[in-house]
Amino acid sequence: MEQDVNITIIDREGVSHSIEAPTDMAMNLMEVVRSYELAPEGTIGICGGMAMCASCQCYVLSDTALPEKQDDEEAMLSEAFFVKDNSRLGCQIQITPEMEGLKVQLAPAE
Amino acid sequence: MIKTDILIIGAGPTGLFTVFEAGLLKLKCHLIDALPQAGGQCTELYPKKPIYDIPAYPEILAGDLTLKLLEQCKQFEPGFTLGERAETIEKQEDGSFIVTTNKGTQHQAPVVAIAGGLGSFEPRKPLIDNIAHFEDKGVEYMIKDPEIYRDKKVVIAGGGDSALDWSIFLSDVASEVTLIHRRNEFRGHLDSVEKVQELKNQGKINLITPAEVVGILGHDKVQAVVVSQAAHIPKDFEVECDHFIPLFGLSPKLGPIANWGLEIEKNAIKVDNSLDYQTNIPGIFAIGDVNTYPGKLKLILCGFHEATLMCQSAYQIINPGKRYVLKYTTVAGVDGFDGTRKEAPKAVVKAFD
Numbered sequence: 001m002e003q004d005v006n007i008t009i010i011d012r013e014g015v016s017h018s019i020e021a022p023t024d025m026a027m028n029l030m031e032v033v034r035s036y037e038l039a040p041e042g043t044i045g046i047c048g049g050m051a052m053c054a055s056c057q058c059y060v061l062s063d064t065a066l067p068e069k070q071d072d073e074e075a076m077l078s079e080a081f082f083v084k085d086n087s088r089l090g091c092q093i094q095i096t097p098e099m100e101g102l103k104v105q106l107a108p109a110e
Numbered sequence: 111m112i113k114t115d116i117l118i119i120g121a122g123p124t125g126l127f128t129v130f131e132a133g134l135l136k137l138k139c140h141l142i143d144a145l146p147q148a149g150g151q152c153t154e155l156y157p158k159k160p161i162y163d164i165p166a167y168p169e170i171l172a173g174d175l176t177l178k179l180l181e182q183c184k185q186f187e188p189g190f191t192l193g194e195r196a197e198t199i200e201k202q203e204d205g206s207f208i209v210t211t212n213k214g215t216q217h218q219a220p221v222v223a224i225a226g227g228l229g230s231f232e233p234r235k236p237l238i239d240n241i242a243h244f245e246d247k248g249v250e251y252m253i254k255d256p257e258i259y260r261d262k263k264v265v266i267a268g269g270g271d272s273a274l275d276w277s278i279f280l281s282d283v284a285s286e287v288t289l290i291h292r293r294n295e296f297r298g299h300l301d302s303v304e305k306v307q308e309l310k311n312q313g314k315i316n317l318i319t320p321a322e323v324v325g326i327l328g329h330d331k332v333q334a335v336v337v338s339q340a341a342h343i344p345k346d347f348e349v350e351c352d353h354f355i356p357l358f359g360l361s362p363k364l365g366p367i368a369n370w371g372l373e374i375e376k377n378a379i380k381v382d383n384s385l386d387y388q389t390n391i392p393g394i395f396a397i398g399d400v401n402t403y404p405g406k407l408k409l410i411l412c413g414f415h416e417a418t419l420m421c422q423s424a425y426q427i428i429n430p431g432k433r434y435v436l437k438y439t440t441v442a443g444v445d446g447f448d449g450t451r452k453e454a455p456k457a458v459v460k461a462f463d
Binding site: 040041042043046047050052053055071072074075078079081082110 | 151155156159228229234236237268269270291292293295297358359361362364376377378402
């Protein structure tokens with residue numbers, strides 16, 4: 001589909017997946033991971049995407065320009081575990097055409 | 111021993127609506143929940159957030175939905191065992207089940223309905239190597255009895271409401287309270303943040319930010335924690351204490367239910383969706399977010415539907431062979447177990463003069 005972007009997601013087992021993510025379905029990165037079942041149900045997106053758990057934490061590996069963190073994402077990451085400088089919450093990253101080539105790695109499950 | 115008709119595990123929206131549907135069939139319910147209050151995720155995670163897909167409610171706050179469900183089922187007098195987690199289930203010779211909680215409370219019912227959502231909420235434990243060694247020896251993830259901290263030195267870690275509120279509370283009880291958080295900003299209610307600031311200025315709370323507890327010291331019990339505050343002081347330092355209380359919120363875990371011999375798929379309980387949401391163990395049903403079947407959607411409104419059909423099967427199990435016909439509440443009214451009756455007003459027949 002022409003409105004899809006190509007992104008790479010490394011799952012929690014270290015396996016790399018090259019997938020196409022739609023930009024026209026208001027999907028965020030956490031939802032893309034779930035739709036491709038790259039992490040077991042019940043281990044990702046637990047709060048439903050409200051930045052109230054850190055189950056969709058991922059490390060951004062590419063230098064893709066992403067929207068700035070909002071306060072609630074910043075606050076949640078400050079209480080999450082396994083946090084690194086490139087940590088983001090997948091549920092707060094809406095998939096847009098600018099994300100072509102994005103590469104992320106899922107953080108370990110807590 | 112608490113005896114009831116339907117024992118519901120989980121007091122979220124699906125569990126609460128089950129009480130109403132069961133009540134219409136004259137079946138009594140008792141609910142167990144690991145959280146100290148009813149409402150499940152709706153009250154624990156997002157009470158102030160709106161939900162837009164509850165039929166007939168264009169918008170309702172999750173906390174208000176819980177209050178409405180409690181009000182709707184009130185006349186069926188549900189029993190509650192709150193703050194306790196369902197731990198074991200044992201089938202009895204008469205076909206009933208005995209469910210025992212982690213605190214030893216026993217419940218007996220012919221039908222068990224698991225409406226456990228994502229599982230029971232357990233405290234998130236920080237990743238400190240030797241923390242397990244100090245559990246109940248000075249490390250507590252939840253404050254149950256504040257009195258044990260009287261005249262003790264306490265270190266609290268976390269940046270949310272519970273960390274702030276307990277720091278405030280314990281500043282009057284403990285001999286010393288230290289609050290450690292990874293950032294300078296806290297995300298609690300504004301007045302809690304201000305109160306902590308005030309207590310800090312008065313020297314009643316020792317605030318260390320941005321910092322992190324990275325180790326625990328002691329032999330048989332906690333004697334100090336190791337604090338890393340790299341941004342300001344390149345070297346880790348120790349804070350002497352009797353108790354270390356990490357308050358990093360709760361996260362749901364399927365927990366002991368996973369060991370009840372139920373068929374589990376994708377962290378959820380497999381059920382028969384062609385009929386009544388029964389599990390592989392007859393008499394045990396799973397409804398709401400906790401179950402899975404082809405095409406499952408984790409929506410509150412789907413949980414309501416599942417609860418309604420489940421109650422029909424529960425009726426058959428509890429009243430074998432007994433006749434039953436569906437009644438509309440508009441026609442039949444609602445007779446509460448508390449003696450109340452709700453009914454549609456009778457139409458008045460009046461002839462023209």
